[in-house]
Amino acid sequence: MDTILEMRNITKTFPGVKALDDVNLKVRRGEIHALCGENGAGKSTLMKVLSGVYPHGTYEGDILFDDNIQSFRDIRDSEARGIIIIHQELALVPLLSIAENIFLGNELSENGVINWPKTFARTTELLGKVGLREAPNTLVTNIGVGKQQLVEIAKALSKEVKLLILDEPTSSLQENDSQKLLDLLIEFRNQGITSILISHKLNEISRVADRITVIRDGRAVSTLDCLDGQISEDDIVKDMVGRDMAHRYPERIPNIGATMMEVRNWTCYHPLHPTQKLIKDVNIDVAAGEVVGIAGLMGAGRTELAMSIFGKSYGHNISGEVLMHGKPVDVSTVQRAIASGLAYVTEDRKEMGLILDESITTNITLANLPGVSERGVLNDGAERGVAEEYRQKINIRTPNVGQKVVNLSGGNQQKVVLSKWLFAGPEVLILDEPTRGIDVGAKYEIYSIINQLAADGKGVIMISSEMPELLGMCDRIYVMNEGEIKGQLAASDASQEKIMHMILKG
């Protein structure tokens, strides 16, 4: 069989991290090739190398496409060769029409004047190919996400596409929209278009894929041939998660006390689409001295759950009850949630956790200014004292606490955010992806801080997309998917396979 794409020995490093390590990928002409792997395994990085987002020269290895070595400088280059990528976050302009979106940057024009009749005719033709019955001048904002996905594909078809890459195309789609999309991929295969499908949904993959490459920790660990024999979903899961976990997490002897916080029947709707239920009747609890994990894939609703609990900072029409020590508490504003003993460490520390242009001191005291002031007047010295205390206690590496936070590394920034919430003196901390984007050494330090919090009798809820981290740190793990708690596992009983099964099948 004829090979359309071969990626040879691809290695891509970011400062401090090897995102791809000697990856080889062969895609045959006319097949649907699936890429599987955990969040952060390197799938998207590999596709960005392929499509020229990371230009030639910023990685090692060769890309052979149509038997020629390619050196793409940017996306336009790869698109000119017929490699079209459709990203997880759709790149459509909501207030432009379907036709305008399809030909954006590629307008059917003469001397800069757009030929509208031709544009509309071509759009109608393309929409027919993807089975979307909408008028070409309909605004993209007025059609659903499923249809928007089809517009993206129509846009890809408007260019001469030889290799179509879909990054998690069905992650935000309803069941029947997903089915339609997958049928479309099979239709394309019959027409001779090759596709690479990145997906977490194993049932979809085993339905449409001809071959599957599994990526783990930046390496291509296996390529499974679906036509060959019976590939079970278990085989895929095993390849996705198998790795050594010893000694990456500090020891902790659990000393779990009485139940501290309970969340009862928590329900919340999308802030912009008021009929879309994001969180469905969630019940969770955490005890003093306990570290509870919430596992799930991106988009499972974990951050939305945490933020809606923390002062209704997200979502619409929120209902449910939060109890501390058995008594209902008011968490309707962030101030009240903090007063009730809650803290939320955001997953997005730069956008939502820190004031980057301010000093470490200012950031640490921000959530508890009354703690360093008297009748509204700040005590400079006390403030610096607090900052110094945390700098030493949790080892923020900086010559002085007057340093602007923007100059710190990711790990040290995360320690500043943690310090802020420690100084606020909460009973329960919700940590959302506390180790995202920080290096291994700093991760270990963050884990140690979490253990110390538990030892001090705080309740910790830890949201993470890295399953080994949850398995290594938590006493108990909730598994969440599509806004629901699918089940919970005791640490002694949990494994990555079990969690994956709960997510994918439960």
Add this chain to the structure above:
Amino acid sequence: MSDTSSKNISYYLRTHMREYGMVLALIAIMAFFQYLTDGVLMKPVNLTNLFLQNSYVIIMAVGMLLVIVGGNIDLSVGSVVGFIGALAAVMAVQWDLPTFVVIPVCLVVGGLIGCAQGYWVAYWRIPSFIVTLAGMLVFRGLTLALLGGASVGPFPSNFQLMSSGFIPDLMGGLIDGRFNVFSMTLGVLVALLLPALGLRSRAKQARFAVVEEPMAFFAAKHALAGFAILYIAYLLSTYRGLPNVLIVMALLIAIFTFVTNSTTIGRRIYAMGGNEKAALLSGINTRKLAFLTFANMGMLAALAGLVFAARLNTATPKAGIAFELDVIAAVFIGGASMSGGVGKIIGAVVGALIMGVMNNGMSIVGVGIDWQQVIKGLVLLAAVIFDVYNKNKA
């Protein structure tokens, strides 16, 4: 001097380039015009005028700084100046109300105007640019309506004191009654008070951690400031003493410097402007704060309106036109950032003084109003370019 301390000084200088740069620019501009005007600039009469002419800009720049640091802008202040002047004229001249009624009522009305605009910005999340642009039109229109298109005046003499009055010489003059000892004494007290306060805060810092500002810097800064205060106090004392307005301004500067540097509410305004989402998630009531900055701005605009009306001794429909631009320019020249979270009261004041000295100096030299505008525009642009350049280099 040891190696580390000289390294400290150069590091400190680099990180605080902006603050000192503007003060040096002000001194340079003053020296330049002092030379060009053959010493007229720093004559006691002219110096007094300089303060009187720019008082309303400085008063409003203090409030505008808070609005801009909070991430908003207020374009309506010029119209509010006109409106409050008109209101004061109607009350004092047409209705014959006493000054002690007129002033508080006008300040409250100004505060309410600020509240009304702040409400839409803070609680409805309508961009402040739009709300205050609307306010600019509305209050300009109301000014015309109140005055019926004509000027109203003159004001009673005790109203005029607000801008043309000088503090009485409680200690009796010396040298043929031409030297105001009381004013000079006040100047000396302030010149001594500032370094004392500075030393106290250093001592407080030292108890908990290293003091950031090198001692040499601290000493030089306060020596310079002390000298400037004494010199200005001396010059003013040889004329008619300290103007009332100068006292009002000094108090406002002191109060708002304290609020921005040392209170939780000040800190929270900076946090809101620096990163609103992070501030919100840290339990800060950002809506209330934005609302308060506008209420405060409205009241200060009213005060400026009263001072301006008193100075002209009449309320005219054109009063306050384009003042918002002078005020906003002063704040940006003083180092505030358009995106919020950055800026100092003293910076805004220095910014206002730079504009004021240039206006005054160019007028004395005889530069036409046309070229004055061109030059002021270029200075504003240069100050911001200097900012961006420094930031990119860092």
